Amino acid sequence: MRRGKFRIKDCWLPRWAAAMLRPYVVGCAICLVVMVVARAQEPASTSRSVWDGVYTEEQATRGEEIYRKECASCHGDTLAGGGGAAPLTGGAFLSNWNGLTVGDLFDRIRKTMPQGSLGKLTKQQDADVLAYLLSFNKFPVGKTELKKQVEFLKEIRFEATKPATK
Amino acid sequence: MITGRVGRLKGLLLIGCVIACLGLPAMSVAQWKAKDTEWASYAADLAGTRYRPLEQINAANFNELEIAWRIKTDNFGNRPEYKLEGTPLMVGGVLYATAGSRRAAIAVDAATGELLWVHGEHEGTRGGAAPRQLSGRGLAYWSDGKDARILYVTPGYQLICLDAKTGVRVAAFGNKGAIDLKQDDDQEILPDLTTGEIGIQSAPVVAKNTIIIGAAFREGMTPKSMRNNKGYVRGFDVRTGKRLWIFHTIPKKGEFGYDTWLNGSAEYTGNTGVWSQVTVDEELGLVYLPVESPTNDFYGGHRAGNNLFGEALVCVDLRTGERKWHFQLVHHPLWDMDISSAPILADITVDGKAVKAVALPTKQGFLYVFDRVTGKPVWPIEEKQVEVGTVPGEWYSPTQPIPSKPPAYSRNGVLESDLIDFTPELRERGKAIASKYHLGPVFTPPTESKVEGPLGTLTVGTASGGTNWPGGSYDPETHTVYTFACTACAEPIGLVRAPKTVSDMNYIAGTAGEEVTILRGPGENAGADSPMPPKKRSAGGGYVALNVDGLPLLKPPYGTISAINLDKGEIVWQVAHGETPDVVRNHAALKGMNIPRTGQETYNIGTLVTKTLVIAGDGQITTTSEHPRGAMLRAYDKKSGKEVGAVYMPAPQSGSPMTYMVNGKQYIVVAVSGGAYSGEYIAFSLPAE
Numbered sequence: 001m002r003r004g005k006f007r008i009k010d011c012w013l014p015r016w017a018a019a020m021l022r023p024y025v026v027g028c029a030i031c032l033v034v035m036v037v038a039r040a041q042e043p044a045s046t047s048r049s050v051w052d053g054v055y056t057e058e059q060a061t062r063g064e065e066i067y068r069k070e071c072a073s074c075h076g077d078t079l080a081g082g083g084g085a086a087p088l089t090g091g092a093f094l095s096n097w098n099g100l101t102v103g104d105l106f107d108r109i110r111k112t113m114p115q116g117s118l119g120k121l122t123k124q125q126d127a128d129v130l131a132y133l134l135s136f137n138k139f140p141v142g143k144t145e146l147k148k149q150v151e152f153l154k155e156i157r158f159e160a161t162k163p164a165t166k
Numbered sequence: 167m168i169t170g171r172v173g174r175l176k177g178l179l180l181i182g183c184v185i186a187c188l189g190l191p192a193m194s195v196a197q198w199k200a201k202d203t204e205w206a207s208y209a210a211d212l213a214g215t216r217y218r219p220l221e222q223i224n225a226a227n228f229n230e231l232e233i234a235w236r237i238k239t240d241n242f243g244n245r246p247e248y249k250l251e252g253t254p255l256m257v258g259g260v261l262y263a264t265a266g267s268r269r270a271a272i273a274v275d276a277a278t279g280e281l282l283w284v285h286g287e288h289e290g291t292r293g294g295a296a297p298r299q300l301s302g303r304g305l306a307y308w309s310d311g312k313d314a315r316i317l318y319v320t321p322g323y324q325l326i327c328l329d330a331k332t333g334v335r336v337a338a339f340g341n342k343g344a345i346d347l348k349q350d351d352d353q354e355i356l357p358d359l360t361t362g363e364i365g366i367q368s369a370p371v372v373a374k375n376t377i378i379i380g381a382a383f384r385e386g387m388t389p390k391s392m393r394n395n396k397g398y399v400r401g402f403d404v405r406t407g408k409r410l411w412i413f414h415t416i417p418k419k420g421e422f423g424y425d426t427w428l429n430g431s432a433e434y435t436g437n438t439g440v441w442s443q444v445t446v447d448e449e450l451g452l453v454y455l456p457v458e459s460p461t462n463d464f465y466g467g468h469r470a471g472n473n474l475f476g477e478a479l480v481c482v483d484l485r486t487g488e489r490k491w492h493f494q495l496v497h498h499p500l501w502d503m504d505i506s507s508a509p510i511l512a513d514i515t516v517d518g519k520a521v522k523a524v525a526l527p528t529k530q531g532f533l534y535v536f537d538r539v540t541g542k543p544v545w546p547i548e549e550k551q552v553e554v555g556t557v558p559g560e561w562y563s564p565t566q567p568i569p570s571k572p573p574a575y576s577r578n579g580v581l582e583s584d585l586i587d588f589t590p591e592l593r594e595r596g597k598a599i600a601s602k603y604h605l606g607p608v609f610t611p612p613t614e615s616k617v618e619g620p621l622g623t624l625t626v627g628t629a630s631g632g633t634n635w636p637g638g639s640y641d642p643e644t645h646t647v648y649t650f651a652c653t654a655c656a657e658p659i660g661l662v663r664a665p666k667t668v669s670d671m672n673y674i675a676g677t678a679g680e681e682v683t684i685l686r687g688p689g690e691n692a693g694a695d696s697p698m699p700p701k702k703r704s705a706g707g708g709y710v711a712l713n714v715d716g717l718p719l720l721k722p723p724y725g726t727i728s729a730i731n732l733d734k735g736e737i738v739w740q741v742a743h744g745e746t747p748d749v750v751r752n753h754a755a756l757k758g759m760n761i762p763r764t765g766q767e768t769y770n771i772g773t774l775v776t777k778t779l780v781i782a783g784d785g786q787i788t789t790t791s792e793h794p795r796g797a798m799l800r801a802y803d804k805k806s807g808k809e810v811g812a813v814y815m816p817a818p819q820s821g822s823p824m825t826y827m828v829n830g831k832q833y834i835v836v837a838v839s840g841g842a843y844s845g846e847y848i849a850f851s852l853p854a855e
Contacts, residue, residue: 073683073684073685074685077677077680078711080711080712080713082630082657082685084249084769084770086840086841089711089716090711090713090716090749091713091716091717091718091747091748091749091750092747092749092766092767092768092786094716094748094749095747095748095749095786095787095788095789096786096787096840096841096842097841097842098748098787098789098795099789099794099795100795100841100842104842105842107842108248108841108842111245111246112245112246112248118245160748160749160752161748161752
């Protein structure tokens with residue numbers, strides 16, 4: 001239950017040396033913790049978020065067509081879900097994916113959708129649907145398309161609210 | 167001769183002796199009873215209480231809970247599942263559950279989570295065509311003290327009987343351990359046994375050696391036809407699998423209630439199953455069946471009349487399945503209210519008199535309470551005039567029964583006063599959206615959807631809202647029902663003329679200006695045996711989003727837990743359940759406002775009650791300064807409703823929590839899933855020291 005404390009006393013060092021080292025060790029530990037936390041919050045590779053214009057208008061239009069054919073019968077024309085199908089817009093949707101990446105959402109779509117005809121859509125089609133979801137949820141449009149490789153999509157952070165600096 | 171006779175007599179005596187000797191121990195062991203520390207059926211016991219008198223985990227230490235073990239369900243099927251709704255059982259140190267897109271039955275060590283056995287049925291096309299796929303809600307345990315069996319129903323509607331020790335099918339039961347539930351059902355399941363629409367996702371119950379199985383269908387808002395298979399209820403012998411009885415939820419010609427279906431509509435109307443949990447009073451030998459809506463959910467023009475036993479609570483004899491009494495909660499159902507929750511058995515004291523009661527939480531937010539022997543309401547339930555609608559061809563009941571007590575514990579109608587009111591501006595925008603709909607109190611009927619308005623009736627506490635399949639809990643010490651309710655799950659119900667190519671019904675659910683299509687529910691074509699059928703949909707316009715800048719259209723609370731005392735018929739406390747959603751906490755229009763916890767719009771929250779606590783998890787992900795992205799499992803003091811602790815979960819609660827003791831340690835197990843997080847059972851316990 002109690003967390004173990006780092007105790008220099010238990011080391012082989014003479015007491016005076018340990019006393020001298022203690023501030024450094026503690027300082028280093030804090031340093032490490034800060035670095036780890038900082039990394040966890042903002043991995044160096046994911047510098048982009050959904051607020052950076054990560055899809056194009058044209059891609060979203062393609063995605064809408066696919067959405068209407070393949071997704072709307074469960075998730076609804078307004079993406080509101082219903083009858084247990086998850087909403088793809090609104091507060092519950094945004095908070096559900098907040099803090100993850102576009103790639104995580106892409107993964108989920110690839111693994112389970114469309115329900116009942118799994119594997120029917122290509123990666124490109126899924127990326128297009130994703131572009132439509134972003135557009136419907138009013139994330140800004142940009143000049144480059146969403147890529148269809150999950151490793152790229154995992155570098156785009158999904159943030160529910162617009163960062164203050166942008 | 168004489169000797170021969172004596173001999174024969176002796177022989178008979180000997181046989182009698184053997185029977186007696188065999189019979190005696192069998193009879194004594196037949197009294198096997200689950201311990202208080204075990205959780206032997208889906209809702210803890212056959213009374214549907216979700217209660218265990220345990221107190222090792224309490225208000226003082228709830229925050230110290232840590233994950234004792236966890237089991238991902240991804241590999242119990244050929245694809246992961248994101249909708250894990252099960253509540254496991256725990257008997258004799260072993261935890262049993264259904265899991266994964268295969269709906270596998272699994273057994274794990276209840277102290278460590280180590281997998282002991284797994285059983286899955288590969289049903290091919292039959293499983294893939296099933297209306298209710300994925301892992302389901304759970305299974306049933308039976309023992310005579312010697313034999314121990316696990317029973318569950320596959321997506322393809324087969325009743326499977328397994329040896330609880332090995333997970334191997336019990337050969338002596340049915341056909342090598344399985345019963346084809348599509349057969350011997352007093353009807354021909356159409357179009358054929360493989361694709362015929364019928365199944366079930368709830369857990370079977372076993373009472374006094376009788377297994378009771380209901381039926382479920384696909385979502386009933388947009389059926390292709392007014393004709394459908396019927397959801398009868400059957401009892402089976404747990405030793406042999408032999409069918410013991412059947413109850414016709416839609417009466418056959420000559421049976422009681424047939425005349426509540428005008429123009430012979432009982433012949434072809436379907437659905438009307440019992441898809442929620444069944445409750446049994448073993449002592450009285452009575453079974454309580456919560457019956458769902460007939461075909462279709464929102465339009466009854468092809469089934470004029472009150473439609474017994476649609477949306478009725480029916481009490482039948484455990485031995486024969488014969489009806490003892492019934493009470494129809496909704497005449498001529500038009501709102502998809504179903505009866506979605508397990509009936510709860512409660513021995514209460516009303517005005518100084520002991521009453522053996524049955525209480526029923528519902529989507530419509532009424533807790534109906536009856537004398538469970540006679541079926542008489544404990545407090546008057548009066549027939550009151552309700553609005554009669556104008557949909558062509560519809561038949562309306564002029565009155566509906568409305569309980570005088572307890573008061574509704576959840577919002578069950580939408581009036582202007584129910585709309586968002588954080589600021590005057592938001593309220594105006596909410597009113598503008600609502601103006602496109604017909605509003606009214608509980609039992610306001612659906613309208614035909616028109617582009618110029620109304621698009622439909624705006625409802626809450628109909629298809630969604632109130633208490634859904636997880637049902638409530640009951641504390642036998644304080645005679646209190648605890649139940650979650652979604653108080654802001656708004657549901658627009660509009661009807662559109664169905665093109666003959668889509669449905670042979672005059673009207674199905676839809677919105678004017680939109681293409682009319684068949685709506686599908688989650689779990690349909692989603693399981694491991696599912697094929698890949700093509701379907702079409704094209705663009706339209708006319709739908710209105712029921713939110714204002716992402717904020718719910720209805721004002722808080724969005725979700726609540728209520729404590730309702732059954733001796734008095736009063737709400738003792740009510741709290742908003744679930745963290746305030748991110749969209750509300752972070753909304754620009756609400757900056758600087760002090761908004762009390764709102765709870766969450768979600769319909770799948772089940773509660774657990776212990777010696778001191780009511781426990782339930784959040785149904786949505788939030789990210790706050792107190793916890794990272796995740797959901798909290800919360801504990802409330804059961805007397806006051808005060809939150810006394812919360813522990814972090816990586817995903818929302820998707821199946822109701824349960825609890826048990828093993829080796830002197832109390833565990834709480836809960837199913838979590840949703841969004842990016844695939845199904846997982848998580849077991850919490852206190853740290854060793």
